[in-house]
Amino acid sequence: MASNYDYIVIGAGIQGSFTSYQLVKRKKKTLLLEQFTLPHTRGSSHGQTRIIRKAYDQDFYTQMMDEGYKLWAQLERESGVKLYRRTGLLVMGPENSESYLDFKSTLEKNKTPMVVLTPDNFSQHIPNVILADGDGAFVDTTAGVLYADRALKVAQEHFQKLGGVIKDQEKVTDIKPGPIVTVSTSAGVYQAKGLVITAGPWTTKLLTHIDLHLPLTVVKINVCYWKEKIPDSYHVKKRFPCFLLTEGEEAGDHIYGLPSNEYPGLMKICYHNGSETDPDQRDKQTDTADIDILRRYITRSFPGLIPEPAVVESCMYTLTPDRHFVLDRHPAYGNIVIGAGFSGHGFKFGPVIGKLLCELSLGEVPSYDLTPFRISRFQTNLKSSL
Ligand SMILES: Cc1cc2nc3c(=O)[nH]c(=O)nc-3n(C[C@H](O)[C@H](O)[C@H](O)COP(=O)(O)OP(=O)(O)OC[C@H]3O[C@@H](n4cnc5c(N)ncnc54)[C@H](O)[C@@H]3O)c2cc1C
Ligand SMILES: O=C(O)[C@@H]1CCCCN1
Structure with missing residues (x-):
């Protein structure tokens, strides 16, 4: 029955x-x-954290997040459990590229609080990160971390x-x-x-x-954590933000990161793509080309991290x-x-x-x-x- x-x-x-x-x-x-x-x-x-942000390159996501933030806050109140921590999200990308300009203009159009940084004041606001030549940067100030x-x-x-x-x-x-x-x-x-x-x-x-x-398409993501050379230099308590690059080596393949918080002394930085996998055979997918890209990026842009992942976990994306x-x-x-x-x-x-x-x-x-x-x-x- x-x-x-x-x-x-x-x-x-x-x-x-x-x-x-x-x-x-x-x-x-x-x-x-x-x-x-x-x-x-x-x-x-699964996992301890996810980024929450309004910074998107399309209005409809930014607008849906108006309600998204309210519903997360309501759930926090109803449950008495802390689910969100505001850190801000640093968005970086080639200043004149379409994707960077789309992110910036979407926030501006939707009157989302943001702070635009310049090459001159960047390191004052964001210590221990090297802004690439020709890159623009701004901070989506209401963004942060969700405790997933x-x-x-x-x-x-x-x-x-x-x-x-x-x-x-x-x-x-x-x-x-x-x-x-x-x-x-x-x-x-x-x-x-x-x-x-x-x-x-x-x-x-x-x-x-x-x-x-x-x-x-299902892809396996290597979730990489990188050790700080000086403990806490990228810590959430020091108000280090989440970050996101609007452009990767290939279209759609961005790099992103979250401040050190979940594992002491380790910062999560990942590549926003991976290799195709069968969800039931995820552990057999051992491609690490993404980790090579991350090593190069971290050596170039995050001088306070050891450019070798200290912890690698995995997760899957289901891509359209x-x-x-x-x-x-x-x-x-x-x-x-x-x-x-x-x-x-x-x-x-x-x-x-x-x-x-x-x-x-x-x-x-x-x-x-x-x-x-x-x-x-x-x-x-x-x-x-x-
Ligand atoms: C590394 C990583 C980083 C991410 N970062 C962010 C971020 O910063 N911000 C953000 O907003 N999003 C982020 N995401 C995306 C976000 O986590 C996913 O979009 C979201 O978790 C998808 O949830 P889901 O419920 O669709 O899928 P799932 O969590 O996979 O849930 C599907 C469930 O269905 C069950 N199931 C499947 N088949 C069956 C069956 N036949 N019978 C019974 N049960 C079944 C599965 O076991 C599973 O529990 C990230 C994802 C990953 C992997
Ligand atoms: O949804 C997010 O905010 C992040 C951005 C970077 C890639 C992973 N997901």
């Missing part, structure tokens, strides 16, 4: 957890299914407190669409009038059950061709909603994405124009973004 729910959500990463929380807040009997034992480190939402592990736990706890059911260690093995959707797992069979798929890197595998192919998210209904089955392709920048939007996927599931008009996130765009070309 199948158990019945109003909604089933597949995948207890940040997006599935916030979507479930929103559904249960709207009094829907909701089941959240997760293949691994929670908490786990095998998807995209804590945030995931809080979202899941709030969902459960309102009566939501999480079943972990239950891998979804089949989906039968219809007015009532039937979901089979390694341990049971469940039915609901609506289904949300937020399966991160496993989305392509799950969508084969419902005849949908999306152009998603244009790096914009997928937030849409299944083209043939309107009661199946998909949230995928967060392309390495989705965490900060978690509370907003949860709200949007909930609205789509309930058949409501979504709070934002979802045109950039529609499945149908894959036939057309959109400008790529970070």
Whole structure:
């Protein structure tokens, strides 16, 4: 006998957890299914920190983060758990390049607090970093660090407190669409009038059950931590900011970092791309070309770090061709909603994405124009973004 729910959500990463929380807040009997034992480190939402920022090169992300910051603050108040630390985000890039100018003008247009630095005053504000010749720099002053592990736990706890059911260690093995959707797992069979798929890197595998192919690529990211030569020179307590380069060696491949905080004396600096992997075979992907790029960059620009990673962890991105998210209904089955392709920048939007996927599931008009996130765009070309 199948158990019945109003909604089933597949995948207890940040997006599935916030979507479930929103559904249960709207009094829907909701089941959240997760293949691994929670908490786990095998998807995209684990780890201690993520960047939160309004600095984007497209208005719609900057504008969604207005609400994003408010929802994170509300969750902090409701839970009594510190989830956000303001550090600012230093944005650097070739001063006259399109991408740098797009970031800068998007912030200006949207009246986001920022401080523009000059080569003359740069080192006063940002010690121990060498600004490359010809680079511009500004700080998105409200940006900072989200405490990711804590945030995931809080979202899941709030969902459960309102009566939501999480079943972990239950891998979804089949989906039968219809007015009532039937979901089979390694341990049971469940039915609901609506289904949300937020399966991160496993989305392509799950969508084969419902005849949908999306152009998603899964890449493994080497999450590298670099040792400070003098302890705390890049520490969050010294107000060292997060940083982001608007251009990499290849288009879309940026370098970014967070101040030392999570591991004493180590600063996290990563390359915003990686090599393709099967999510179930992640550890077999051992390409380290990104670490070579980082070594060169750190030698050039961060003289206070030893240019050899002290710790390397891993995580996965699920990339769309244009790096914009997928937030849409299944083209043939309107009661199946998909949230995928967060392309390495989705965490900060978690509370907003949860709200949007909930609205789509309930058949409501979504709070934002979802045109950039529609499945149908894959036939057309959109400008790529970070
Ligand atoms: C190294 C790194 C740095 C990042 N930095 C930032 C940042 O600074 N700021 C930011 O905003 N974002 C950042 N991101 C992106 C952000 O973390 C992701 O966009 C976000 O975590 C994606 O969440 P998700 O819920 O879609 O996927 P996931 O967290 O992968 O969740 C999907 C879940 O579905 C489960 N699942 C899959 N298949 C099944 C199945 N068949 N049955 C049951 N369960 C299933 C999986 O086990 C998993 O738990 C970063 C990502 C990485 C990897
Ligand atoms: O979403 C973010 O803010 C970061 C930017 C750099 C790459 C990883 N994700």
